Amino acid sequence: MIWSALTIFPFSNLLLLFLQTRKMLLQEVTTTTVHTVGSPITAYWPVMVFFVVAVIFPVLPIVLGRFLRPIKYEKSKMRPYECGIDPTTEAHERFTVRYYIVAMLFLIFDVETIFLLPWAIIFMGNDFSFTKFALVEMFVFIAILIVGYYYAWRKGALEWA
Numbered sequence: 001m002i003w004s005a006l007t008i009f010p011f012s013n014l015l016l017l018f019l020q021t022r023k024m025l026l027q028e029v030t031t032t033t034v035h036t037v038g039s040p041i042t043a044y045w046p047v048m049v050f051f052v053v054a055v056i057f058p059v060l061p062i063v064l065g066r067f068l069r070p071i072k073y074e075k076s077k078m079r080p081y082e083c084g085i086d087p088t089t090e091a092h093e094r095f096t097v098r099y100y101i102v103a104m105l106f107l108i109f110d111v112e113t114i115f116l117l118p119w120a121i122i123f124m125g126n127d128f129s130f131t132k133f134a135l136v137e138m139f140v141f142i143a144i145l146i147v148g149y150y151y152a153w154r155k156g157a158l159e160w161a
Contacts, residue, residue: 101157112145 119138152158 098157098160102160105152105157109145109148112141115141 116138119134119141122134
């Protein structure tokens with residue numbers, strides 16, 4: 001029915017050829033079988049290659065260093081090295097507990113200040129009601145940090161002597 005109606009137009013032969021070709025292409029597409037690239041394990045090849053590189057990358061320099069280094073152990077080689085200065089005390093000298101307290105305080109407060117970056121990124125948003133909430137929350141967070149610093153200072157944890 002469509003074919004007979006198309007014969008009255010000037011370019012009907014071209015249109016008929018186009019429609020027949022399109023029909024044949026659609027039949028080919030729907031009747032062809034789907035070809036798979038390989039088994040499902042082939043999807044894991046990039047992960048396996050990454051794992052092999054991750055293992056070889058640190059192990060290779062250690063193995064090469066073991067075979068390429070000179071093997072001479074002298075008394076001067078076995079001494080602890082401290083920036084070119086001859087050591088004046090034993091290598092196993094005891095540190096005061098205060099050193100560890102200051103190190104732990106640094107780690108605690110340093111890690112907590114990392115939380116300022118996501119807050120700053122969220123604070124740049126367009127939703128003003130959320131940014132007011134974030135601003136109040138950050139002032140509370142900074143107040144807690146200041147109270148913690150004040151407590152450590154009053155207890156003498158930041159004093160070296």
